[in-house]
Amino acid sequence: MTTDNAANIKLAAEVNGWMRLQCFGHRLHLALENAMKDPRIGRAVGLCKKLVSSFSYSWKKKRELAVAQQQLNLPEHSLKTECPTRWGSRKAMIIRVLEQQKAIA
Structure with missing residues (x-):
């Protein structure tokens, strides 16, 4: 087993x-x-989590993100949340934040 x-x-x-x-x-x-316990990595991941969280709890920010994505010709993807029990979700979250970096800014 x-x-x-x-x-x-x-x-x-x-x-x-x-x-x-x-x-x-x-x-x-x-x-x-x-x-991943390196403090630099922890800080970067923590910032990504806060960023994703702020967009997930605000419909206004979601709407503004969608508008920015259209204006910048970026894929209209929502941000992904990390789930500790789903392997690879942290990587997926970071990749999505980097993909949407211009729209988020």
Whole structure:
């Protein structure tokens, strides 16, 4: 059985005598999260999160973003929010902010 490191799953495998392998993807994710603890990266990601959050809670900002996207001939994409349980969502959020940087400014 391939699992993450959740205590309840580890115990269930142990109680039932199942062979358990740690998920490579999960271990890789944990390693990347550990590497992301650099304060410079944390600050940049934090700024992206605040920016995305401000647009997600304001219909006026969303409307202004759409107008700016049209004027600048940028793709009319909404900003993406990071979700800690979705691998790759941080990268997707940063890519989208960089794609829409001119419209956001």
